[in-house]
Structures are given as structure tokens and as C-alpha cells.
Amino acid sequence: MTDSSSDRIxxxxxxxxxxxxxxxxxxSTRALAAEYEAGPVTVQQALRALAVQxxxxxxxxxxxxxxxxxxxxPNDYGWQTAALGxxxxxxxxxxxxxxxxxxxxxxxxxxxxxxxxxPERLVRSAMTRTARGDTVLTQAPAAGLPExxxxxxxxxxxxxxxxxxxxxxxxxxxxxxxxxxxxxxxRTLVGTGQPMLIESPTYWGAILAAAxxxxxLIPVPSGPHGPDPDxxxxxxxxxxxxxxxxxxxxxxxxxAQWSPERAGAVLDIVRERGAFLIEDDWAHDFGITSxxxxxxxxxxxxxxxxxxxxxxxxxxxxxxxxxVARGPARxxxxxxxxxxxxxxxxxxxxxxxxxxxxxxxxTHLRSLRQQLGSRRDLxxxxxxxxxxxxxxxxxxxxxxxxxxxxxxxxxxxxFTRECEAQRVIVAAGDxxxxxxPPGRYVRLNYSGPNPGAFPEAAEIIGRVLAG
Amino acid sequence: MTDSSSDRIxxxxxxxxxxxxxxxxxxSTRALAAEYEAGPVTVQQALRALAVQxxxxxxxxxxxxxxxxxxxxPNDYGWQTAALGxxxxxxxxxxxxxxxxxxxxxxxxxxxxxxxxxPERLVRSAMTRTARGDTVLTQAPAAGLPExxxxxxxxxxxxxxxxxxxxxxxxxxxxxxxxxxxxxxxRTLVGTGQPMLIESPTYWGAILAAAxxxxxLIPVPSGPHGPDPDxxxxxxxxxxxxxxxxxxxxxxxxxAQWSPERAGAVLDIVRERGAFLIEDDWAHDFGITSxxxxxxxxxxxxxxxxxxxxxxxxxxxxxxxxxVARGPARxxxxxxxxxxxxxxxxxxxxxxxxxxxxxxxxTHLRSLRQQLGSRRDLxxxxxxxxxxxxxxxxxxxxxxxxxxxxxxxxxxxxFTRECEAQRVIVAAGDxxxxxxPPGRYVRLNYSGPNPGAFPEAAEIIGRVLAG
Numbered sequence: 001m002t003d004s005s006s007d008r009i010x011x012x013x014x015x016x017x018x019x020x021x022x023x024x025x026x027x028s029t030r031a032l033a034a035e036y037e038a039g040p041v042t043v044q045q046a047l048r049a050l051a052v053q054x055x056x057x058x059x060x061x062x063x064x065x066x067x068x069x070x071x072x073x074p075n076d077y078g079w080q081t082a083a084l085g086x087x088x089x090x091x092x093x094x095x096x097x098x099x100x101x102x103x104x105x106x107x108x109x110x111x112x113x114x115x116x117x118x119p120e121r122l123v124r125s126a127m128t129r130t131a132r133g134d135t136v137l138t139q140a141p142a143a144g145l146p147e148x149x150x151x152x153x154x155x156x157x158x159x160x161x162x163x164x165x166x167x168x169x170x171x172x173x174x175x176x177x178x179x180x181x182x183x184x185x186x187r188t189l190v191g192t193g194q195p196m197l198i199e200s201p202t203y204w205g206a207i208l209a210a211a212x213x214x215x216x217l218i219p220v221p222s223g224p225h226g227p228d229p230d231x232x233x234x235x236x237x238x239x240x241x242x243x244x245x246x247x248x249x250x251x252x253x254x255x256a257q258w259s260p261e262r263a264g265a266v267l268d269i270v271r272e273r274g275a276f277l278i279e280d281d282w283a284h285d286f287g288i289t290s291x292x293x294x295x296x297x298x299x300x301x302x303x304x305x306x307x308x309x310x311x312x313x314x315x316x317x318x319x320x321x322x323x324v325a326r327g328p329a330r331x332x333x334x335x336x337x338x339x340x341x342x343x344x345x346x347x348x349x350x351x352x353x354x355x356x357x358x359x360x361x362x363t364h365l366r367s368l369r370q371q372l373g374s375r376r377d378l379x380x381x382x383x384x385x386x387x388x389x390x391x392x393x394x395x396x397x398x399x400x401x402x403x404x405x406x407x408x409x410x411x412x413x414x415f416t417r418e419c420e421a422q423r424v425i426v427a428a429g430d431x432x433x434x435x436x437p438p439g440r441y442v443r444l445n446y447s448g449p450n451p452g453a454f455p456e457a458a459e460i461i462g463r464v465l466a467g
Numbered sequence: 468m469t470d471s472s473s474d475r476i477x478x479x480x481x482x483x484x485x486x487x488x489x490x491x492x493x494x495s496t497r498a499l500a501a502e503y504e505a506g507p508v509t510v511q512q513a514l515r516a517l518a519v520q521x522x523x524x525x526x527x528x529x530x531x532x533x534x535x536x537x538x539x540x541p542n543d544y545g546w547q548t549a550a551l552g553x554x555x556x557x558x559x560x561x562x563x564x565x566x567x568x569x570x571x572x573x574x575x576x577x578x579x580x581x582x583x584x585x586p587e588r589l590v591r592s593a594m595t596r597t598a599r600g601d602t603v604l605t606q607a608p609a610a611g612l613p614e615x616x617x618x619x620x621x622x623x624x625x626x627x628x629x630x631x632x633x634x635x636x637x638x639x640x641x642x643x644x645x646x647x648x649x650x651x652x653x654r655t656l657v658g659t660g661q662p663m664l665i666e667s668p669t670y671w672g673a674i675l676a677a678a679x680x681x682x683x684l685i686p687v688p689s690g691p692h693g694p695d696p697d698x699x700x701x702x703x704x705x706x707x708x709x710x711x712x713x714x715x716x717x718x719x720x721x722x723a724q725w726s727p728e729r730a731g732a733v734l735d736i737v738r739e740r741g742a743f744l745i746e747d748d749w750a751h752d753f754g755i756t757s758x759x760x761x762x763x764x765x766x767x768x769x770x771x772x773x774x775x776x777x778x779x780x781x782x783x784x785x786x787x788x789x790x791v792a793r794g795p796a797r798x799x800x801x802x803x804x805x806x807x808x809x810x811x812x813x814x815x816x817x818x819x820x821x822x823x824x825x826x827x828x829x830t831h832l833r834s835l836r837q838q839l840g841s842r843r844d845l846x847x848x849x850x851x852x853x854x855x856x857x858x859x860x861x862x863x864x865x866x867x868x869x870x871x872x873x874x875x876x877x878x879x880x881x882f883t884r885e886c887e888a889q890r891v892i893v894a895a896g897d898x899x900x901x902x903x904p905p906g907r908y909v910r911l912n913y914s915g916p917n918p919g920a921f922p923e924a925a926e927i928i929g930r931v932l933a934g
Contacts (some may be wrong), residue, residue, distance in 0.1 A: 022630035075632065077769045077794025079741045083709040084796060088658050091802050115604050124598050127814065131594035137582050139783035163489030165542065176643050176786075179809040187679075191555050192659065205809070212654075212806040242550040274546045302544045316606035317814035319643075327544025329551060335558050339679040340807070342646040342672070345815060347594065347784035 009036045009046035017055050017066050026056060026064040089192075089214040092207060092431070101425055106450065106457040109427040112316050113400060113447035117371060119355060119364040123315045126354035130347050140346030142338050144174025144322075148353045152322030155284075156306060159297030167296070167324050173334055176344045178282065178309035178321040182209035182245075184340060185305060185323075188332045189276050190215045190243050197235050197244035199227055201403070201432035201441070203252045203280065206245055210434075217434040220244075222251065224394035226258040229265040236273040243276040249292035250283035253432045253443040254403040255396025263295050270303050276329070277304045283399045285313035285365055288373045290397035302327035310352050312400075313368075320344065320352040372400070375446040375454075382458035383444075389465050390442075400447040403429070406440040406465065416442070418464045424457045476503045476513035484522050484533050493523060493531040556659075556681040559674060559898070568892055573917065573924040576894040579783050580867060580914035584838060586822060586831040590782045593821035597814050607813030609805050611641025611789075615820045619789030623773060626764030634763070634791050640801055643811045645749065645776035645788040649676035649712075651807060652772060652790075655799045656743050657682045657710050664702050664711035666694055668870070668899035668908070670719045670747065673712055677901075684901040687711075689718065691861035693725040696732040703740040710743040716759035717750035720899045720910040721870040722863025730762050737770050743796070744771045750866045752780035752832055755840045757864035769794035777819050779867075780835075787811060787819040839867070842913040842921075849922040850911075854929035857909075867914040870896070873907040873932065883909070885931045891924045 009032065016026075027035070032043045047064050050056045058064045101107050130136055135145070143149065149172035157166030175181045182205065190196045192214040198206065200219035210217055218239050220227045226248065235241065248258040248266075258266070270277045277295065284292045296306035302325070309321040325333055355361055376395070379402060383390055390404040406415065412428045419426050429441025446454070476499065483493075494502070499510045514531050517523045525531045568574050597603055602612070610616065617636035624633030642648045649672065657663045659681035665673065667686035677684055685706050687694045693715060702708065715725040715733075725733070737744045744762065751759045763773035769792070776788040792800050822828060843862070846869060850857055857871040873882065879895045886893050896908025913921070 075767055075769065075793065077796075080769055080794045080796050083741050083743060084656070084799060085658075087655075087799060091806065112606055118604055120604055123603055127598035127603055128595055131591050131598060136590055136594055136784045137585055137587055137782050139579055176812075177809060180807060183807050187555075189551070191552075205806075208806045212803060274550050276550060300542055302542065302547055315604050315814075317603045317812045319808075319810075319812045326542065327547045329544075329547050332551060332554065336679060339558065339672075339675045340647060340650050341786075342644060343786075345643075345784045345786045345812070347782075348812060348815065 005036075005038050005042045006045040006049065009038060009043060010049045012036070013046060013050060014055065017050070020066045022066050024066045026066070028063060089211055091211050092204070099425070103449075105420075105423040105425055106453045106460075107425045107448045108444040108446075108457060109425045110445050110448050111400075112312055114449045116449075117368060117447055118313075118315055119361065122355045122358055122360055122364065123318065123351070126351040126358075129354055130351045133350060135346035135350040138346055140174075140343045140349060142343050143170075143334060144172060144344060145346060145349045145353065148172075148174055148320075148322070148349045151353060151356065152308065152324065155308075156294055156297050156324055159293055160300075161298065164298065165300040167300075167326065171324050171326050171330060173323045173325070173330065173337055174344050174349055175321045175323055175337060176341055176348075177311055177319040178280065178307050179205055179209065180337070180341060181307045181321055181323050182206050182280070183212060184333055184336045185278050185307070186210050186213040186215050186245075188336045189278065189305065189329065195239040195241040197232060197239075197241050198434050199246050199251065200434050201253055201429065201437075202245070202434065203247065203282065204431040206280065207431075207434050210245075219434045221438075222254065222256055224254065224256050226251070226256045226262055227266075229262065229269055232266060233269045233273075236269065236275060242274065243278060244270060245278040245280065247280045247282060248295050249281060250286060250396060250399030252282060252399065253401050253429065253441075255394065255399045255401060257290060257292075257397055258295075260293070263293075263298070267295060267299060267303070271301065275303070279304050279306045281306060281308045282312070284308050285368070286372060286400055287398040288369055288376060288396070292398065296324055300326070302329060305329060305333075310356065313365075314352055314355050318348055318352045318355070320348050372398075372447065375451045376402070378451055379444060379446045379454045379458070382455040383461070386455070386458040387462035387465055390461060400445050402444045402446060404442050404444060406442060408440060410440040410465070412440050412442075415440075415464055418467075419461060422460045422464070424460045426461070472503075472505050472509045473512040473516065476505060476510060477516045479503070480513060480517060481522065484517070487533045489533050491533045493533070495530060556678055558678050559671070566892070570916075572887075572890040572892055573920045573927075574892045574915045575911040575913075575924060576892045577912050577915050578867075579779060581916045583916075584835060584914055585780075585782055586828065589822045589825055589827055589831065590785065590818070593818040593825075596821055597818045600817060602813035602817040605813060607641075607810045607816060609810050610637075610801060611639060611811060612813060612816045612820065615639075615641055615787075615789070615816050618820060618823065619775065619791065622775075623761055623764050623791055626760055627767075628765065631765065632767040634767075634793065638791050638793050638797060640790045640792070640797070640804055641811050641816055642788045642790055642804060643808055643815075644778055644786040645747065645774050646672055646676065647804070647808060648774045648776075648788055648790050649673050649747070650679060651800055651803045652745050652774070653677050653680040653682050653712075655803045656745065656772065656796065662706040662708040664699060664706075664708050665901050666713050666718065667901050668720055668896065668904075669712070669901065670714065670749065671898040673747065674898075674901050677712075686901045688905075689721065689723055691721065691723050693718070693723045693729055694733075696729065696736055699733060700736045700740075703736065703742060709741065710745060711737060712745040712747065714747045714749060715762050716748060717753060717863060717866030719749060719866065720868050720896065720908075722861065722866045722868060724757060724759075724864050725762075727760070730760075730765070734762060734766060734770070738768065742770070746771050746773045748773060748775045749779070751775050752835070753839060753867055754865040755836055755843060755863070759865065763791055767793070769796060772796060772800075777823065780832075781819055781822050785815055785819050785822070787815050839865075839914065842918045843869070845918055846911060846913045846921045846925070849925035850928070853922070853925040854932055856932050857928060867912050869911045869913060871909050871911065873909060875907060877907040877932070879907050879909075882907075882931060885934075886928060889927045889931070891927045893928070 150169035616639035666689040
């Protein structure tokens, strides 16, 4: 009896509350008891139920009040659907690469090296020194700190042959990460609706940035030695494209490195076609049995626009990249960069420069080279033993990834899900293709946490493939 | 005799060098002496002249070699003109605001507060603490550090009246500065070629970001109390625009603050028109006789998208801004942000959060309020005394700027140039107008260096105006 009475009162009050403003005071227990012809205990039971449901709050000795909470009135954002319309440019679905995962899994999906491969001591002391300096309180120049510009130019200039003009500090624009550089380059050198050649497979972030700008991608197939110059030339001829995005050294995902001859052939084509080569030297610091030899160092005609990030090799928190461009293209890129981000934090620039100019940075890079090599070989050996049907087209001479082709009848969605059920996270290869994938691929990053678990991961991958 | 002989040899060698590859060895001194029928001293004099001019380098005991230098062959970047074509969207000319100037001038042009107005001690200790923490070595989540998201939400929620749902941490996206936010918002909520209402005058960086995206700007005149709601409604009706960019608190440049009634009227219009209000709360921390009261706090229907930067009040090196958006708009904004910048440095986010959660931050803001007030009044008094023809439409209740109307016959280019010749840098007002300026304006920033020189600056401005 009492229960149903209190239910009845609670129901009536719920209706009252739904139209009352937040903070409104409910009638007193005595008044409610009179109104609903019930005892004070029954009324208080009803109020407690409403309080538990979060509809009211009671302040002892004062009374009960309507609470302002989200659940009372779910907002209707339907009007936004009309205001937003369809997106101008469809974005590809999100990839697994940026996922954060719990500690008890074997994570082979990430895009960033694990902390133990970073120059932790250098980064911490650089940030501490930066905290004491001027850059932490001042605005940096639009194109970057001059000393950091000079460093990027000098690094690239190391590869410039005699007889060619090496890049100067004034050719460099410092960016808040290379992703910002990709967006800017696709916007300024290509443009919405315009065609751009791109390796296939290639970096998913470039595919994403191109989608955002609305660039029309022209895929050029790329194998372990890079794309075929004839394919590139044909694609330029057929589409009238004026730009080609590529990673000539340790390409993500397949680790391809172009030979000097191939690089020369591509440079010749790009020049003949009056086109830009957008060179993404993402793995400059991740050579293993080879070193990155940027094409941009061999070009002083402004055809190669060069992008190098320090985020992956210095620290994911030091979002600093250098862009090298010559001629009027640089002016247009700088104008876009300014309107997009104004300037890059001088503190981050100073910290990055501090790290890479310490003698210990070279030592770190040498040790990193060895560690990446051991990790790579450990994962390759384990896969060869336990997952022989996962085919590695070539052993990458640098970079962070193995690119494996799985049997053609593999259901990739099911494969990644089953691996994950056994606590091994892998990245399905589809995200790295600008169009339909020509096969079933997975990318395994060997710079993640806990390489000791690589054999176990390979066993699980092998079992899932076999099952 | 000897001189002219060596000149003749140098001239001949110069011709030879101009076609020789870099690194090519010159004939020996003996061979040259024979060829030009001159003594070895004359030949060496010619070689020294060429070395001084940077055309050759001599290696003692080895010989002389053609140097590879830029001046030998200026690069021809003409091909880029064809490859780049006309820019898709014309950018406005660069403004004076970002100029760096020598120390011996009176700089009233800048957009950023001078270092002595920043919480220097807090920033340095926050960066030092950050250098010891985890964020300096890890990747931050795409939408930002959860604690910083929660802080931005709570700050905005302080102004939310009872009965409305306050924003949650999940509604916040952390950005690498508010300029990045403007680009993203104009791209996602408006789009290329689409109309957007904008106050006139307004922040030049917003005009720049809109130009980059190719947004069609619909100026709405704004006076000391903000724009007239009837004008806004008419502009929505005539153009079919679905967005309005505004700075309702301490607008840049004219310091306008909307009354609660006007804010309510604009909110009603925006809702009726099914449109977004893009609220740029750039001066949230720069109240003087009033405080910023964001409209976004009074809206839980997703119509107001809110942007607040910490860059100007914490430090120009801490490029961190918070964006608050609700409903599907937030998802589209986040997707664009990711494709543009991936994520914001966790170290900068942690440092920003450290600063604004110290008790001393509140103390700093109180002292800042007083200092800005004194600086503002000092400059106003000096201008009233020395430059009475520079008309201040209203005393701003917050912000960093005075917006002065000069006599209509003022030649603005000449005025700024003559001020500059007398070492006073002012910003011509034209940059703040999305279309033709309706009068001659200058913006004077009273948060720059050396307020003691304000009277002198006012005297010079008065003299230039009178002369």
C-alpha cells in the first residue's frame, strides 16, 4: 500500500519536475502529504526515490529542489544536420594507429616508437633548460627560430653534391608537426579537386590530409624498391597532375627505399613534367642497415619540397617539423601556414634544437639504429618460425614497420579481431591504400612496447592465420 | 702593367669558370703563365682576386678549384609559376601586427601583451615541472588531455544558469592555438564559397583564416556595443548564411562588449535561423572594469561554438586553445583537427594546465586587471591631451586595445609612416575590416613595452595628425 502510494506521488512529482526550472523548490513534505492525502513517511519515500534518480536534491532543514542535470532534457541537435549539410570532403574511416591500449596487450599497431627508444634524458634536460630561457615567454617568428631553420637546412645540405646549391636557413619553414605540413602542401601545391600522384600503399595520414583538402589521389603502385618511373611518367601524362607525394626512404608502410638511380629517374620525370615532388622524409632518423638519403638534397631547382619531422625521433610531445621549399612555392606555403597556425611555440622549437645539437643525440641515434635492427630481426625471425604464411616482401633497411601480405582468402576484419581477442593488436593494411587494396596486408610496428613478447605475438598471429 | 695583366687573366678565367662544373681544377700556375704570357706572380694575383670573389678556392700544394656557390648560377624557379597557378583564395596583405621591432621604438602595434604582463614565474615553474612528468614523452589524446578538457569546460560552465546543462569535458577539443581553431571552424561549419556573417571591424586573423578557406564574408557593422541584432537578422535572411563569427566580449579591435539583452537577442536570432554563432572569447582573461561573460555558457542547444585561447594570457610559447562544441558539429570539427594537426603537444597542455590551476594564477589575473586599467587610462589621457583629433568612440571595459578614428582626410599610409619615422609604431586600422574601411582608424595596443613612453607617443601622434 505505502509503496504504491509513494510511487503515485513520485510519478506526479516527476511530471511537475519535468516542466519546473532547475533550482525550483518543491512544496514542503507537509503540503505534499496534504495534497496527495498520504502520510509524511510516504511522501519522504517518494522524495528519496526522486533524489536517487538524480531529479531533485534535498537540503536538510531547507527543503527539496529540482536539480539541473543533463538527463532531464536530452538536447536536440537535429538542427545541426541541416546547418552542417554533407561534409565537403569525405574523410576515410579512423585507423587503429592512434588507439591507446591497455598495458597487458602486445601492441604492434602504433605509429610512434615506445618511450624507451626516445632520448628521454635529453628531452627532459632540454625542456628544463628551455624553461629558463627566453623562448618560453616570447613569440617565435612565423617561419621558425632562425637557429632551428639553419639546423634543418644544414642537415639536408649534408647530402648536397658539389656543384649544387645547398638549401639555406631561409628556405626552411618550421611547422607544428608534419601532419600540418601535409595539409598545407596539399592545399597550396595541389588544391581542391586537383590531381596528385601518391604511392600505393602509403602513409594513411597523407591520405587523410588529402581527403580533408579534397585532393584527387592518383595511386601509383609501389613495391619494395619504390614505384616504377614509367608508371609515374604515365600517371603524370594521363592526369596532368603537377605534384607527387612520396616517401623515398623507408616508406611507411612497406619500408621501400629508392635506389640512387631510381631517385634520379624520378627527379628527371618531375622536372620534365614541371611538377613538384613532395618528399616526406618521415623516417630520417630510423635507418637500420641503410641511411636516409633525401632527394631534396640533390635538387636545387625547387622541384622537391621536403618535409622532416622530429616528433617521432625526439618525442611525441615535441611537435616540430621542418619544411624546405625554394622559390615562390615557399612564399605561398608560408602564407598558408601563418593563416593556419600563426607560428610554432618557440619553447618547443628551442627544446627540439637543444636535443638535436647535443653530442649525445648522435650517440642516441647510433644506439637506436642497433635497437631497431634487433627488434626488426626478432619479429621477422618469430614470424618466419610461427606464421610462415604471412609473407614479408622485403626486409626494410630502416623505418619502424614490417609490411606483411596475408593469404588472399584472409578475412582481414576477422583476423584483426581474433588477434585482438588474444591480446595482440595489429593494424589492418587497408588504411594505407588510397584506393581498393590489391591484397590483404597488415602492418606490424616493431618499435612498440615489450619486444620480448614478439615471439608470443607471432605464435598467436600464426595460429589465427592457420585456424 | 702588372695590375692590368692580372685583370685580363682574371677576366678570361671568369669566363672559363662560368661554364666549368663546380669542383673543376684550374690549370696550374705554370700553365696559366704560359697561356697568358705572364709571370707567375701576375697569375697568382689573378687567382687571389677570383678567390676573394668566391669563384674559386685554392688548396695549397694541390691547386685551384671552381667553387660551387649560389651566385654562380641563380636558380630559375619560373616553372613554379605555371605549376602553382593563381592561388585558389586570395589572402589579404600581411598586417603590421606580427612585426618585430627594435627596442628603441614605442611599439603600439603588437597583438600580444609584453612579457612583464605575463605570469613569468608560473610559466617557468610549470615548464620545469612538465619536464619531469610523463606528458613530455608521450602522445596526447586527439581531443586533448582530459584534465585540461575538464578545466576548459568548468571555466565556461561557471557562467551557465541553473536549468541549463553546463558543457562537459567531452565537449572540449584542445587546439594548438585559436588560429588553428578558426581555420577548422570556417572549414567545417561554413565551407569554401559559402557565406558567413562577421563583425566589421573584427580580428584580422579571422579575416585571414576565412580567406584561406575561401569563405564569403558578409560584414555586419559593429559599434561600441556590438552589432545591431536587426542587421544580423537581415544579413542571415538575405544571404542564407548558417554561421556568424563574433567576439561578444572586448572585441578586437574596438573593445565592444555586448549587453546581456543584446546577447540574448543574438542568441534568439541564431537559433531561429538554425545557425552557428562562432564565439571567439579571445580576451577572456583581459577584463578591466567588466568581466567576459561568454554567450556559450548560456546555450546548451549546440548553436554556440566557443573558442578560448591561453596563448595571450599565459605565454605566446604555450600555444593552447580550447574549443567547446556540442552535437554532431563537434565530431566534424574533431575529424578536421586530427587531419590537420593530429594532436597537441601534451607537454604544452600540461604546462598550460599547471599555470591556470595554481592559486597564484588568480592573483596574477587580479594584478593584470589593474595594470591593464592603468595602461589603458594612461594612454587615453595622453591622447586626449596631445592628440584631441584622434577620436575614441568608447573606453573599452577590457581587452588590450584602443580603437581610434582619425579625421576623414587623414592619409593613413602617410600617417603610419610619419609616426614610424619618429619611432612610434601604430597599426593602420584597415586590416580589421573585411571590406572597404568606412573611415580612417588606427589600433593602439596598450599592453606593449614601456608604458612610460605613452605620453611621448601621444605627443608624436598628435603632431603628425596636426602637421
